[in-house]
Amino acid sequence: MAPSWLTVPADANDLSPALWPKTTTRSADGELTIGGLTASALAAEFGTPLYVIDETDARTRAREIRTAFETEFARIGTAVRVYYAGKAFLSTEIVRWMLAEGLNIDVCTGGELAVALAGGAPASRLGFHGNNKSLAEIDEATRIGIGTIIIDSPIEIERVAAAAARHGKVQSVRLRVNSGVHAHTHSFLATAHEDQKFGVVLEDAPRLVAAIRSHASLDFRGLHCHIGSQIFGADGFAESAARLLAVHAALLADGPVPELNLGGGFGIAYTTVDTPTPIEELAARIADIVAAECAKREIAIPAIAFEPGRAIIGSAGITLYEVGTIKPVQVAQADTDTQATRLYVSVNGGMSDNARTALYEADYSVRIANRLSDADPALVRIAGKHCESGDIVVDADYLPNDVTPGDLVAVPATGAYCWSLSNNYNHLGRPPVVAVVDGTARILIRGETIDDLLARDTGATAGPTVSTSSTTATSETNELKDSSR
Template identity: 70%
Template sequence: MAVSSFAANPLAPDWLSVPDDANALVSGLWSRTVSRDAGELTVGGVRSSELVAHYGTPLYVVDEADVRARAAETRSAFVDAFERIGSAAKVYYAGKAFLSIEVARWMTEAGLNVDVCSGGELAVALAAGVDPMNLGFHGNNKSLAEIDRAVSVGIGAIIIDSAQEIERVAAAAERHGRVQRVRLRVNSGVHAHTHAFLATAHEDQKFGIALADATDAVAAIRQHPALDFLGLHCHIGSQIFGADGFAESAARLLAVHKRLLVGGHVPELNLGGGFGVAYTAADDPSPIRELASRIAETVAAACADLDIPVPVVAFEPGRSIIGTAGLTLYTAGTSKDVRVAYQDDGETAVRRYVSVDGGMSDNARTALYGADYSVRIANRVTDAPPALVRVAGKHCESGDIVVDADYLPADVAPGDVLAVAATGAYCWSLASNYNHVGRPAVVAVRDGSSRVIVRGETEADLLARDAAYVPSAAAEPATAYPATEQPTDGEGAQA
């Protein structure tokens, strides 16, 4: 990025550059159809003002064409890479990133399998018509009911997460007269350099078993005629930008894989997912085709060193397929300038807090992980100089921050529509009703049209779950504003 003619705010993080144009859309952060039309942000050919008028804010917007394209490109990248080394690849969409009936259908139409990790996610996938054989079921504490249902519908694979689960899955398979295919989740000791809460391959953590215990666990699986062992599974973390971690993890897993071949067939190896996306201009993830090629090459080399055939290798991307393809629209409300000391001698600078009509109930990642996001004014462009802003939510928590630091035009004002980039993954799926705020709708846009794929919650929805609630004509809960009666500052608007 070129050096800006504007001075940086000393409160800004080191990675954040001050832009010459605070309206500009940084390449790689937004879905492929996002652009500005007469100054207004559009996505999928639909203007942000049109989306706000029809659905209100906050609003999750998913670029359907981009999601479908990324799903197909991801599958093609891994299939092609492993065909070149004489093997094959399977790609599972990690439903935990964002799952709805429509999204599950998009994934299957792109040729992907689907990974679920709860009874609810399984129900969504089945409602979408996904072939149960194309599903994988994760989870460190699957209930007996969840295991029983998964086996009964003929799920393609259950990922065993503990020694106790071996017996549980075997009992369910015997009860239903099935031979259930299973994988064993292990910890390779390799983890991505990421937030501690996301690093899921440490030995001291809740998922999987130690790699040193895998041989005994697989022997226990093989003692059950009702279980069919597919192979090992490992997940090394999230927001991974390169292939080195996968290469090291694969090498460790394949050494055990070779020992397991002595006792029987081991057709597959699952290396998990965690491929990262760009949330800010400082992020530089590797292209998926480059990642796939490098991982395939390292797997081939490791298998050659071990003198074993290359197994079918499975992957579970989620964020890299849907993360960048989503954005969230908010309406700006109040703002305030806060003077903050940044040096021991008392030198201060101004940080502007811009509050919006959503917050940690629709995007928990900033508060939960310290995640960074990027924001732009969506309804207009302006010649105002850039000002450092912190976009805050409306909830009664000081940590209710949506965007910790970015530059917006200094004339950002109440009523402006703000767009936050790359919110397609782990925003709706982590959403809550904190402060009794309804979860926003999810709208898919494509070729100039939009449609709701997940309905937003109203106050009536929230009250309907309260066992003490008795509807009264004198105390009807507020509902969404009609499209023709949207308030000018966005207050209360809710799809």
Template identity: 70%
Template sequence: MASNPLAPQWLVVPDDANTLSPALWPRTVTRSNGEVTVGGVTVGELAERYGTPVFVVDELHVRERAAEVRDALTSAFARVGSSAKVYYAGKAFLSIEVARWMAEAGLNIDVCSGGELAVALAAGVDPGRLGFHGNNKSVAEIERAVSVGVGAIVIDSLQEIERVASAAAGQGRVQRVRLRVNSGVHAHTHAFLATAHEDQKFGISLGDTADAVARIRSHAGLDFIGLHCHIGSQIFGSDGFAESAARLLAVHSELLAGGPVPELNLGGGFGIAYTTHDDPSPIGELADRIAEVVAAGCATLGIPVPVVAFEPGRSIIGTAGFTIYSAGTTKDVLVSTADDGITAVRRYVSVDGGMSDNARPALYGADYSVRIANRVSDSEPALVRIAGKHCESGDIVVDADYLPGDVRPGDLLAVPVTGAYCWSLASNYNYLGRPPVVAVRDGASRVIVRGETEADLLARDAGFREGASE
């Protein structure tokens, strides 16, 4: 079958539009009698019990992936005579259950707000295993972080040095801190996701590092443990990490003259596949390459290899989650291509969620895939665009994919790779409640984040009077 001329060049017409690519779906996902099953539970059971939309997380996948990332990084650095610290980046998706899974897998946790700190503490995570990020932490957040014994605060500006020092002195504590710097390396990624070039809100320039570290070291209540840099997100190769590490190590070496610098934090950003076109590097290859570069750089500089910290989030939980929607309406639209005026049909399939549960397509132009989840079909593939129900023309969940041509209202549609940055970016736009998050494992399912009802939304409105007539 020829591709639809409206489809992006990278999108290939599938031989079977029912096929589930292993790279995009949780590890326990299969089709049983045509229906998608995850963790031994069918999507039909999940939709009937929890409604749609619903975020589904494969607990076993998350736990296994966390251990794999941990083992890959720690083993790689053990081979070069050092060690690695792995922090789960909570901003990808954080709940009390997920925080517990990470702690049980031996990971530390990175938080970047008072709310994320509260979740980690409620999960019983040892505060010493937490890192606290943020470009504008409030004084109250800093004081709380110091008081509970957060393992490391990442200082993001010169003013913050004094704020953290004041909090530590006021509580008679010594607070371990990192300094976030910009290496000048801009990983090849979406402009909104790039966070290490100079003209951005995070960190300070490498040229200002020596003075900033001297100021940190002038405070008895601050313990400087190393530099931090994050070069971007959704990075598929190791070249950006290698170049950033080389630049950071040069400054790291100079700082050793003024005192110990036991650690170096290279951030996160390891990419994952959202479509069959994506080809991210395996974590083992990334870990080995980065460890080799760091070791070689240290050898050249004549310094010991520091403990190297990383902050993966998406690469741990992204592929472990997917979203189930119910199809509502379908609409065939005749469209002429811009280049040659060829006319073709694009089928719009509307679902009962949208940009309120997945803002990434609207924010970043992110691509996703979709499959009919409650049945299989031998109908010829048709190009579809999955649209949300919000009053926005940009409310698109999946820009382009092929589904069986008989896709119809009432079908359950599953969009994979929504474990990261979907629930965490969710909103109540158009007064939709945020969907529940359900964990599945060993034939059982349970809610780990409760969905919101209209009553929940109204309860926050100060003008609401319970029992008032409509």
């Protein structure tokens, strides 16, 4: 019943370096250790489910990506600006890390804007995306002097121009266009098709840029395009860049176009068969195609911008769960009279803390985190606790066949889009997020308690008598531990 790409591991305890944060090891007694802290110590202090972010990993990846792009584009004679795509995961502390590593911040709502500012980001280092920015969001962004607003539709031209004029500002803007290049990925992740909600068709760019340039309160900086997410290889970026630069060259006839934003979407490994392209290779390939296309058109190479998010924070995060029940389920095999056993391992979280499996049929991996085992590998499906048949965290992987209730399991590569998409389905509180570094842990975002959930219910006349946590600690004696501390 295993998918064709999944093979039986020689060792079901093995931690593939491609999947786990850079500081992840096994301790002398076999426990998974991240940032110098064991899984059981983290679970005992903060409860489970628990998002854990390796600060060293996140900051190192941010620095490596910025350095790779700066190096390769300096080679061809231009500058690069790297934005961290906050939608992947944003907190005030993450903002501080990214700024310290020389990145700017990309936001797409007023809430993300508020977090970025609270984290100390200068408004000039922010870019504002979104297909339906409210009038209030546009007004606030122009008022504070945000670095760039990405125009996503014709109607936004007038809205941004009016807001900027009202505040006596000249607002820098980019125009988001669809290059017609579709990176090979799940259709729900595709964001470059013409038949979708983002951006405008490339053929309309000259007319819309002319409209932007007609406003004294707007400063047109260049085109922006995002071709998809979880992309391996550079071919899609190369083709999109070529198409964008053809329009970019035409726009130069009527005024300056100092920048070109090629977006993000660089992929990471979620399973052992995923082979993301090294960032140095991506940077070199994209730089070469930009240089060649500009030379062919005899134009100056513009400043280039990129917006990685998942590639920075995705692999830096893991999620810890506690196993609750083990259930072998007999499944009839197609076209045969035989049956096989699928081992359902249910944990104390699920689609409320990781919706990507249900939304995108995303594949994840899993390992026992609190011990080693020499038991034979068993094919397992990690299920959540929600009243939903699609509540699956890991569709298929191998764990030692002695996995048992009370074990801790860890799912890697959950730093991106897991907390961001988290929810309160079945009235589960969202788990806390902790950062680990050099043997210490600190809360980035506290977990939600039952009190938090009831506080928003206007019909609740009294809260619980005990401040119970939305997370479950690793032993029954700690079950009511308040994860908000």
